[in-house]
Amino acid sequence: MRLLYIELYKLGHSTISKLLIFGYFLLILSISILSTIKVEFGPINFYLAEQGIFNFPYIWHFNTFIIALLKLFFAVVIVAMIGNEYSNRTLKQNLIDGLSKGEFLRSKLYAILAFVITSTLLVFLISLILGGIYSDYNEWSIVFSDLEYLLAYAIKLFCFFTFCLMLSILIKRAAFALGFLAFWQFFEGINFGLLNWKLETYFPTVTVNQVFQFYPLNAMSNLIKEPFSRLSAIQNIANEIGDGFSKDYNVTLLSIVIALSWSALFILISYQLLKRRDL
Amino acid sequence: MTTTPHNSMQKTLLELFDLSKSYGSIKAVNGLSISLKKGNVYGLLGPNGSGKSTTLGMVLNVVNPTSGRFQWYSGTLTTHQALKKIGAIIERPNFYPYMTAYQNMVLICKIKECGTNGIEEKLKLVGLWERRDSKFSAFSLGMKQRLAIAAALVNNPELLILDEPTNGLDPEGIHQIRKLILSIAKMGTTILLASHLLDEVEKVCSHVIVLKNGVKYYEGPVDQITVAHGFFEIKCTQIEAAIRFLESLSEIGEVQNEHDLIRIFSKDALDPESLSKKLAKAKIYPTHFVWKKPTLEDQFLTLTQS
Incomplete structure (x- = not known):
């Protein structure tokens, strides 16, 4: 608790961090604004909330997917909180004042964990309230089914944030770390393209997704698959066109294991970097 | 000047055993062995680049030694536990610029796991109590350095490590810092003062350690070197x-x-x-x-x- 307190104290006295954290949670709340989207244009009467996106248990899937997109916003906070320790040389001062390198890393991890838990709780509450208002089904057994999406959400965030943590410790500068993150996304995309193109030639028995699911960013996005094609409206359209498709939307154990393994690796690398480097 | 006679009963605070640090082919510190005893005021002397800061960096847990080892409190405490009981300032004062002097001090107390009672006394000692609610980024270099001294003293340390405390200050600032160091030395705090300014060391130190090119040239009481x-x-x-x-x-x-x-x-x-x-x-x-x-x-x- 002392370590968490230290980290929150550092963040709490920085106006920019406060603003970003506040903004992040505000954005999560703003998803409820989605419910008020109502387009009335002549004969077309579109009311998003009534398209079924807030139906239990689909809402768990939809909300966790949409709100997880906001994680990038919070990544800035994490990258900045490490970058500042380097640029202000306060990391050095913290160590001199008697914080061990392990404690330093743990204080950051606890803060990340605290934010992941807060964020997950917030998503849970918002979904519960929105679902309560708009859902067509309100039986408890339906309301509380598919809750594994919340677990997947928490893991997805934690894995992503530990990735940011490692990058910022590795690169030391906030802006470059974010740049590298964007580059990495790009890198995975290019790899996916290459795999699509060449993999079959060399390993005919392996499918692209079998390999690609192990890439860190893709592993995170695999935790919660896109929910849009699951919407009944879209499924209906697909069926009408005669191109009905089925897809596994569940949170798979394998994707959780992969994501958690990456997290562990990121934390380990972060620690080794801290330990080995001279300041 | 506090000259305490050599006494085997004196508590050993820090010992270095054959400590070395290389940066590539350059040996910044080469087989250094020293021991610091409680109650003495040590001057660590040496020209620029003689390995003073690297040595301090190693015992302060921010530089990894290439070989050799060191121990705090005869090995009864781990380095980071020992660092909570001492105070150290390194070349440049490092604080969170967006926090006020007082907020920075509170954070340091949290890290050192000491009460916040000492903050007022120490800020008054360095003459910054009136400015406690100013942001660190608004401080002049002299004030930053004084805040660093207050922060290093906040836990009433058994050992105070000062690395070039007057570097980059104007004459007024240098004078203030020296007066401070002298009064701290008089209170009986063990001090390790690294400096290339000799009159600084001569005025306050009871012992000197002379370094050059990472090698120890002399270690002993300051009056013996002159006698x-x-x-x-x-x-x-x-x-x-x-x-x-x-x-x-x-x-x-x-x-x-x-x-x-x-x-x-x-x-x-x-x-x-x-x-x-x-x-x-x-x-x-x-x-x-x-x-x-x-x-x-x-x-x-x-x-x-x-």
Whole structure:
């Protein structure tokens, strides 16, 4: 608790961090604004909330997917909180004042964990309230089914944030770390393209997704698959066109294991970097 | 100046055993062994780039030694536990710029796991209590350095490590910091002061450690370094007899005669009392008797230039 307190104290006295954290949670709340989207244009009467996106248990899937997109916003906070320790040389001062390198890393991890838990709780509450208002089904057994999406959400965030943590410790500068993150996304995309193109030639028995699911960013996005094609409206359209498709939307154990393994690796690398480097 | 006699009962705070640090092919610190005892005020002397800051960096957990080891409190505490009980400032004061002086001090108390009671006293000591609610980024360098000293003292440390505390300050700032260090030394705090400014060290230190190119050249009490190489000047009526007598003494190394002023260089440490007694026995009564101690600067230059 002392370590968490230290980290929150550092963040709490920085106006920019406060603003970003506040903004992040505000954005999560703003998803409820989605419910008020109502387009009335002549004969077309579109009311998003009534398209079924807030139906239990689909809402768990939809909300966790949409709100997880906001994680990038919070990544800035994490990258900045490490970058500042380097640029202000306060990391050095913290160590001199008697914080061990392990404690330093743990204080950051606890803060990340605290934010992941807060964020997950917030998503849970918002979904519960929105679902309560708009859902067509309100039986408890339906309301509380598919809750594994919340677990997947928490893991997805934690894995992503530990990735940011490692990058910022590795690169030391906030802006470059974010740049590298964007580059990495790009890198995975290019790899996916290459795999699509060449993999079959060399390993005919392996499918692209079998390999690609192990890439860190893709592993995170695999935790919660896109929910849009699951919407009944879209499924209906697909069926009408005669191109009905089925897809596994569940949170798979394998994707959780992969994501958690990456997290562990990121934390380990972060620690080794801290330990080995001279300041 | 607090000169405590060498005493085996003194608690050892820090010991270095054959500690080395290389940056590539450059040996910044080379096989350094020293031990710091409680109650002494140590000066760590050496020209720029002699390995002072690297040495301090290693014992302060921010630089990894290449070989050798060190231990705090005879190995009873881990490094980071020991660092909570001491205070250290390194070349530049590092604080969170967006926090006020007071907020920064509270954070340090949290890290050091000490109460926040000392904050007011220490900020008053360095004359920053009135400015406690100003952001660190708004401070001048002198104020930042004083805040760093207050922060290093907030846990009433058993050892205070200061690395070039007056670097980059204006004369006014230098004077303030020196006064502070002197008053802290008088309170009985053990201090390790790294500096290349010799008068700074000479004024406050009881012991010196001289480093050059990462190698230890000298370690010992500050007065011994000067006594060992002091000389006497005397004048008397019977110059010839005096010179003959002095040259016959075993502890005398060299006797020079310069315009009837006799300069006596001793081989071993020779104190003025025993010399004048010897002279009196030989019925030589000096009309002029001066014991000249070279300054630490002279000694330092001879040590590091050889």
